[in-house]
Amino acid sequence: MTTTGGLRPPRTPxxxxxxxxxxxxxxxxxxxxxxxxxxxxxxxxxxxxxGIFRLGLAITKDPSAAEEIAVDTFTRAHRxxxxxxxxxxxxxxxxxxxxxxxxxxxxxxxxxxxxxxxxANDTLQSEERSPSMLAEQAEVRRIVLAAVDTLGPxxxxxxxxxxMNGLNLAEIAQVVDCPIGxxxxxxxxxxxxxxxxxxxxxxxxxxxxxxxxxSSRQTVAQIIEPLPGEPR
Amino acid sequence: xxxxxxxxxxxxxxxxxxxxGELDARERLELEAHxxxxxxxxxxxxxxxxxxxxxxxAYAPLRQRGTLLSPARVRLAARAQPQSTVxxxxxxxxxRLSEATLALGFAALVLGGALDLAVxxxxxxxxxxxxxxxxxxxxxxxxxxxxxxxxxxxxWLRFQLRAIGAAPIPAARYPVxxxxxxxxxxxxxxxxxxxxxx
Numbered sequence: 001m002t003t004t005g006g007l008r009p010p011r012t013p014x015x016x017x018x019x020x021x022x023x024x025x026x027x028x029x030x031x032x033x034x035x036x037x038x039x040x041x042x043x044x045x046x047x048x049x050x051g052i053f054r055l056g057l058a059i060t061k062d063p064s065a066a067e068e069i070a071v072d073t074f075t076r077a078h079r080x081x082x083x084x085x086x087x088x089x090x091x092x093x094x095x096x097x098x099x100x101x102x103x104x105x106x107x108x109x110x111x112x113x114x115x116x117x118x119x120a121n122d123t124l125q126s127e128e129r130s131p132s133m134l135a136e137q138a139e140v141r142r143i144v145l146a147a148v149d150t151l152g153p154x155x156x157x158x159x160x161x162x163x164m165n166g167l168n169l170a171e172i173a174q175v176v177d178c179p180i181g182x183x184x185x186x187x188x189x190x191x192x193x194x195x196x197x198x199x200x201x202x203x204x205x206x207x208x209x210x211x212x213x214x215s216s217r218q219t220v221a222q223i224i225e226p227l228p229g230e231p232r
Numbered sequence: 233x234x235x236x237x238x239x240x241x242x243x244x245x246x247x248x249x250x251x252x253g254e255l256d257a258r259e260r261l262e263l264e265a266h267x268x269x270x271x272x273x274x275x276x277x278x279x280x281x282x283x284x285x286x287x288x289x290a291y292a293p294l295r296q297r298g299t300l301l302s303p304a305r306v307r308l309a310a311r312a313q314p315q316s317t318v319x320x321x322x323x324x325x326x327x328r329l330s331e332a333t334l335a336l337g338f339a340a341l342v343l344g345g346a347l348d349l350a351v352x353x354x355x356x357x358x359x360x361x362x363x364x365x366x367x368x369x370x371x372x373x374x375x376x377x378x379x380x381x382x383x384x385x386x387x388w389l390r391f392q393l394r395a396i397g398a399a400p401i402p403a404a405r406y407p408v409x410x411x412x413x414x415x416x417x418x419x420x421x422x423x424x425x426x427x428x429x430x
Contacts, residue, residue: 038303038307041303041306042303045301045303045306046303049298049299049301050297050298050299053297053298053299053301054294054295054297054298057294057297058291058294063299066299067299067301070299070301071301071305071306071309072309074303074306075306075309075310078306078307078310079310137289140286140289140290141289141290141293144286144287144289144290145290148287148290159287160291162252163284163287163288163290163291164291164294164295166295168252168253168254169249169252169254184245184248184249185248187248187251187252188244188245188247188248191247191248191251191280191283191284192280194283194287195276195279195280195283198283198286199279204282204283204286205282206279206282206283
């Protein structure tokens with residue numbers, strides 16, 4: 001059997017239709033799905049499936065719960081197709097539903113929540129790194145994620161949406177339904193809180209915030225140069 | 233303690249935008265120039281940059297994760313009827329009717345109890361006595377027993393004699409001197425029943 005296409009997979013009609021659907025905008029896909037085109041809805045699903053799964057995973061830290069959140073989010077989108085009018089991207093609407101579902105979800109009993117680490121994946125991806133370096137990176141990651149968990153929900157979701165899902169301030173504002181200025185101040189507050197938390201860990205090289213507060217002695221020492229012969 | 237200057241406050245507000253990449257080149261240069269000259273803002277900018285990079289690296293493995301969810305699950309969930317939050321006994325017209333009936337019955341029970349406490353209905357003496365007599369056989373037994381007090385005993389005795397059809401006791405034969413002599417009644421009539429005096 002000879003392959004004419006090399007490593008490229010054969011282009012079946014379904015794959016072609018899916019690729020064609022992928023080129024359409026969210027608005028076009030929503031209108032097509034409203035008219036009964038299920039492949040358009042599938043294209044929307046494949047487009048945002050992983051992002052919603054990761055968002056649910058970052059909030060709940062439970063992969064199965066994150067999958068259920070993704071299914072519930074798209075189920076709601078399917079039921080709301082008749083009244084969905086996305087201006088541009090459907091992502092803010094979907095993410096807002098996913099965030100609400102994640103926070104309204106009760107943690108399941110008898111489930112050990114993973115600390116959002118995938119050390120096996122790291123090991124496979126970076127074979128050139130030494131085990132001690134990998135362990136150190138995992139420890140740093142654990143500290144950072146634990147510090148993020150100490151934030152309140154409003155500040156944590158801004159951090160997650162920006163640093164994990166890659167949303168900009170305007171998109172975050174649409175997801176959390178508040179002005180951009182509020183998102184900006186929440187992100188700034190979250191970063192300052194993280195700075196305070198992480199200053200206790202010397203591996204980050206962050207000076208304690210208290211030392212940065214300019215005292216009168218520091219100010220005077222900067223302004224007044226010592227006289228010749230005066231000990232510094 | 234030194235207060236923030238306007239430039240420090242502006243720089244502080246723009247740091248979040250710097251890390252989200254939403255500062256244009258001119259604003260970024262202004263911010264960096266201010267941070268070079270201000271110890272506090274320089275340290276803050278350096279630390280926040282460190283934290284921003286650490287956050288980016290911490291979430292990097294998560295960004296690689298995906299799911300193999302199929303849209304068929306969504307279709308199945310969308311086709312399934314949403315779970316009704318109304319319990320079965322409240323579904324439909326019959327459920328509503330039974331619910332209203334239960335509510336009315338409960339209200340009538342509460343109101344009836346309140347009215348019963350306030351106004352006692354008039355009960356005929358015979359019905360009351362029959363109702364009372366049917367309550368306890370001990371009460372029935374005690375009711376057939378003669379009373380202890382003498383005057384009451386005589387009344388009871390006259391009533392018993394009248395009930396069995398005997399001749400009434402003459403008034404002259406009532407007890408004299410505060411003592412009731414039972415012996416004068418014994419042997420005159422046989423009125424031992426119902427109720428035997430003790």
